Amino acid sequence: MEELKKKLLAYFTDLTIQIHDDYRMCINTQKETVVSLLNYLKNMGYEHFALLSCIDWIDKGEFELIYILSAYMEVCDKYQEKEQGIIIIKARISRDDAKVISVINVFENAEPYERELHEMFGIKFEGHPRLTPLMLEREYEIPPFRKDFDTLKYVDNTFGKIPSIEERKANYERT
Amino acid sequence: MRELELFFGPQHLGMVGNFSITLKVEGDRILKADANPGFLHRGFEKLMENRTWMQNFPLVCRINVVEPDHMELIYSMAVEKLAGIEVPERGKFIRSIYCEMARVGSHLFGLWAYANMLGFDTVAHWAMYHRDLLLDLFEELTGARVYHIYLRPGGVRRDFPDGFTDRLVETLHKIGGKVPDYNATFFENSIFKKRAEGIGTVTREEAIRMGAVGHTIKATGMKYDIRKIEPYDAYDQVDFDIPVRTGGDAYSRLLTIRDDMIESVHMIFKLIDKMPKSGEVYTKTPNPFKWTIPEGEAYVRCESSRGELGLYIVSNGGEKPYRVHFNTPSYNHGLTVLEKALVGESVSDVGNIMISLYVVAPEIDR
Amino acid sequence: MKILSLFISPLLALIIGLLFLGISRKITAKIHWRCGPPVYQPLIDVIRSFSQKSISHGAFFDFGIILSLSSSVVLIYFLPVGDLYAMTSGGLIAFLYLMLLGPFGIALSSAASGNPNSSIGVSRKFLLALAYEVPLLLVLLTVMTHYNTISLVEIVNIQAGTGMAFSSWALVLPGIAYFLILPAVLGVRPFEIVSAPQEISSGPVAEFGGKHLAFYTLQHALQLFVGLALFVNIFLGGGTLFGLLNPIAGTVWATILGIIIFLVKMFIVLVIELFINAVYPRFRIEQAMRYLWKWPTLIAFVGLVIVAILN
Amino acid sequence: MDRNQISKWFKNPGKMANKYSFHVVYFCTGCGIIEIPPSITTRWDAERFGIIPVATPRQANLFLITGYVSTKTLKAIIRTYEQMPEPKYTVAFGSCPINGGMYYDSYNTITSLDKYIPVDGYIAGCMPRPEAIFIGVTHLWKLIDMDKADGYKRYRRDYKFYRANQEQLFKELGWPPLFKDASL
Incomplete structure (x- = not known):
């Protein structure tokens, strides 16, 4: 892992890298670098794109994108036994203008993850062929996974406001 | 021949779970498949942000209905890692035995689903009956049939009851004694071979490209198993084999499942032999209502019966998680691999391929 | 006698068909423990089904299922059940x-219903029919x-002298061929392709509900009866058992006993079919066609050549 | 079958047949589905009560809703319910369809099902065990005997209110009303 760290620092300029004791490598980077960094790591044998996630740091007004990569064991034989760690790449983007370049050209299976994040956080992925809704069918004013979306209030306002059949009937007969 | 649009699911007998695929077919051939999940979306990850660390357990296990135990395991592992809790030795062994039991049960459920899909009622009924025998053991151990909530951060809820391991071994022998029958009627059945061989083939390159895990990649000959790569619990103390096949088609996947199940049973026997005879089974944790966990993040993974299961969790030092994100194996399999594997196949094989990829809908939707 | 059988035989076929459906469910359950x-x-x-309200999809939808049921009833008249025959x-x-x-009637109905699963089911049905007709x-x-005859009644009568068609060895090969295609004729596994519930939501009957479904169930029971009865008539000697009934021939008792023997034979064939049904999954349609055109056709052809040479 | 039952059969065969031949269409809406396979297979064998699953709603007369209902599924549930021929019965399964259960604050699951379609009975529990399912079925028999399982009649009678509720949730339903006189 130390070796990989040196290589990465030599190749990229704007990285801060920490290595944790359980073979996790944490890379903080800018959103512009992500695609080339992923490409580089993919060529280094980290071929398994495990997760694309997002954290809403509402206090700072930022979204943090998390890309997690790991290696398929047999593919990564060129590394020593202890080198099969997990790489966590973090990039922050502004919350108001949430735009980032899609990585599906590098990792094919990022496609549903990006669709989901687009739906749940309202992040726009540039270059994604189908940013159609994946899970949800209803439209929400605020994408539901953002921190300022209050689920309980939403439930009260939508499902709670619908009267039961008896109530509706009584109302109808009254008017 | 004209193109037809065919909706496979959500209400469909061949569908396991509430999932829908929109197929564009020409005659019997599939031109394009569009997975359409979300029928089971509950927004778990959002709900978990509103509940305390311990309150999340009932939610977590409902993510995968077929096999809730690995979900509990991964969440416990993540909390342990964030809070820095160690599991006692006997607790580790009990956890591993429990998870392997869950794996066998889950594979039997998968067998039911596959056999049922092909109209193989007899084998389907047998598999479900055998799974029920295991559920009885789970009930004795935890008090519930399906959602056990047996694991907790720092170990397990309670020790094995007296004579539990004997009953477990007896039940497993009973199920194992039926394996020749299963082989003769199901796995070696000539018509079944014809149905499953060469269907939904995923080559190794494709599997790697699409991020496949679990037996989808094991069926292409790669020994990719988190239990070996990153051993957790007691898995580094027993030796076991990872069954692989080289075909990459539905039949190889199914044989991998069968071998994995048999391997699990053997592993349970080994674990029982090696288990410390007495000792603590859990580490004490603070009062769950006031429990705060220090700031930090963790990515943990384990091998569920469907493949690599990951959990990314972030704590901001409060009583509740700040963000959780599950990386479930069905997500890749159901949305990326399935769409590619279906193209060019026959309509009658849709369920066949889907179940051989072991897609469980609630895992996708969460 | 003939006028009586005009009423009795469809009724008998219906009752026996439904009973066989019930027995097959029971036996299948026993196999499942x-x-x-x-x-x-x-x-x-x-x-x-009769008590439920049915939703019709137009005149053809109603007409198709009636056509199918009535054609099945007419089939029964051509089929001697022991001494009981109308034509x-x-x-x-x-x-x-x-x-x-x-x-054809079912296909007509399904086409009118406009369900894509039904149309797939119908196309499968005709492909399968094409495959086993050969x-x-x-x-x-x-x-x-x-x-040397085309009359079913005469075929049965000739067999009454020798006991069974299988007694004449020239018919052994055709008998085997017919037995191989019998699951396809009856529509049980491995040839349960047409109405595969897990694949195409019961196929042709996907839109059938209420009375339509009831008619379909009756038609299905009749089809089961016809499929089994044809095999028993041609190859197993119909309602005769090695000339056992010859001494009391012509009496009412002989007729009744003949029917019972006939039903027992049908039942045995049914049970064998159920065992096959229980241990095999479904074929895909093209696999089914390949199978049906290979072995049964080959055996039947060889049988035909042998019989032709002998004659 | 005792003598009492035989007289019932002669009096109203349709009702009795409806009782003893439940053709179930089940929606895999959530966790409940995991207990359906055990109850229809060897261990509990629902077929001895005449309960078998069927593939299409047209052939069914019992609708099992097995667990929480997300809004996307609710649309499909309403569609399926309207496709079933009358008489039809609905049984909801688990505590989630009653009041939302543990998903009371989820933005994507509805809280109570009987605002949108009539429900004849609930089987409580999370998950109900297979035994509970059979007890639920025997209760449904009693309700049918007493003519209290009248969900489909209520749906016909109060259709405009149900339709209004459905439209309030979905804005646009996308299919024409089942019965005439659908607007308030």
Whole structure:
């Protein structure tokens, strides 16, 4: 892992890298670098794109994108036994203008993850062929996974406001 | 021949779970498949942000209905890692035995689903009956049939009851004694071979490209198993084999499942032999209502019966998680691999391929 | 006698068909290690379907299922059940044509319903019919050549002297061929392709509900009866058992006993079919066609050649 | 079958047949589905009560809703319910369809099902065990005997209110009303 760290620092300029004791490598980077960094790591044998996630740091007004990569064991034989760690790449983007370049050209299976994040956080992925809704069918004013979306209030306002059949009937007969 | 649009699911007998695929077919051939999940979306990850660390357990296990135990395991592992809790030795062994039991049960459920899909009622009924025998053991151990909530951060809820391991071994022998029958009627059945061989083939390159895990990649000959790569619990103390096949088609996947199940049973026997005879089974944790966990993040993974299961969790030092994100194996399999594997196949094989990829809908939707 | 049989034979076929459906569910349940429904369960299902409101999809939808049911009833008249028969003429040729009318009616209904699953099911049904008609025709041709008649009644009568068709060794090969295609004729696994519930939501009957479903169940029961009865008539000697009934021939008792023997034979064939049904999954349609055109056709053809040479 | 039952059969065969031949269409809406396979297979064998699953709603008369209902599924549930021929019965399964259960604050699952379609009975529990399912079925028999399982009649009678509720949730339903006189 130390070796990989040196290589990465030599190749990229704007990285801060920490290595944790359980073979996790944490890379903080800018959103512009992500695609080339992923490409580089993919060529280094980290071929398994495990997760694309997002954290809403509402206090700072930022979204943090998390890309997690790991290696398929047999593919990564060129590394020593202890080198099969997990790489966590973090990039922050502004919350108001949430735009980032899609990585599906590098990792094919990022496609549903990006669709989901687009739906749940309202992040726009540039270059994604189908940013159609994946899970949800209803439209929400605020994408539901953002921190300022209050689920309980939403439930009260939508499902709670619908009267039961008896109530509706009584109302109808009254008017 | 004209193109037809065919909706496979959500209400469909061949569908396991509430999932829908929109197929564009020409005659019997599939031109394009569009997975359409979300029928089971509950927004778990959002709900978990509103509940305390311990309150999340009932939610977590409902993510995968077929096999809730690995979900509990991964969440416990993540909390342990964030809070820095160690599991006692006997607790580790009990956890591993429990998870392997869950794996066998889950594979039997998968067998039911596959056999049922092909109209193989007899084998389907047998598999479900055998799974029920295991559920009885789970009930004795935890008090519930399906959602056990047996694991907790720092170990397990309670020790094995007296004579539990004997009953477990007896039940497993009973199920194992039926394996020749299963082989003769199901796995070696000539018509079944014809149905499953060469269907939904995923080559190794494709599997790697699409991020496949679990037996989808094991069926292409790669020994990719988190239990070996990153051993957790007691898995580094027993030796076991990872069954692989080289075909990459539905039949190889199914044989991998069968071998994995048999391997699990053997592993349970080994674990029982090696288990410390007495000792603590859990580490004490603070009062769950006031429990705060220090700031930090963790990515943990384990091998569920469907493949690599990951959990990314972030704590901001409060009583509740700040963000959780599950990386479930069905997500890749159901949305990326399935769409590619279906193209060019026959309509009658849709369920066949889907179940051989072991897609469980609630895992996708969460 | 004939006028009586005009009423009795369809009724008998219906009752026996439903009973066989019930028995097959019970036996299947026993194979699955479970208790199973009561044997009169299909009757309850039919009553329930009749009591439900049905949703029609137009005149063709109604007409198709009626056509299918009535053609099945007419089929029964051509089929001697022991001594019970309504028609002696026409025989096998008419029988073959009528056998196609049943699926045709269902197809008509399904086309009117406009469900894509139904249309797939119908196309499968005709492909499957196309596949098993070839060996079936060969087998029937062989039988007709061997006995020098096209009348089913006469075929049965000739067999009454020798006991069974299998006693004459020339008919062994056609018999085997017919037995191989019998699951396809009856529509049980491995040939349960047409109405595969897990694949195409019961296929042609996907839109059938209420009375339409009831008619379909009745038609299905009749089809089961016809499929089994044809095999018993041609190859197992119909309602005769090695000349056992010859001493009391012509009496009412002989007729009743003949019917019972006939039903027992049908039951045995049914049970064997159920065992096959229980241990095999479904074929894909092209696999089914390949299978049906290979082995049964080959065996039937060889049988035909042997019979032709002998004659 | 005792003598009492035989007289019932003669009096109203349709009702009795409906009782003893439940053709179930089940929606895999959530966790409940995991207990359906055990109850229809060897161990509990629902077929001895005449309960079998069917593939299409047209052939069914019992609708099992097995667990929480997300809004996307609710649309499909309403569609399926309207496709079933009358008489039809609905049984909801688990505590989630009653009041939302543990998903009371989820933005994507509805809280009570009987605002949108009539429900004849609930089987409580999370998950209900297979035994509970059979007890639920026997209760449904009693309700049918007493003519209290009248969900489909209520749906016909109060259709405009149900339709209004459905439209309030979905804005646009996308299919024409089942019965005439659908607007308030």
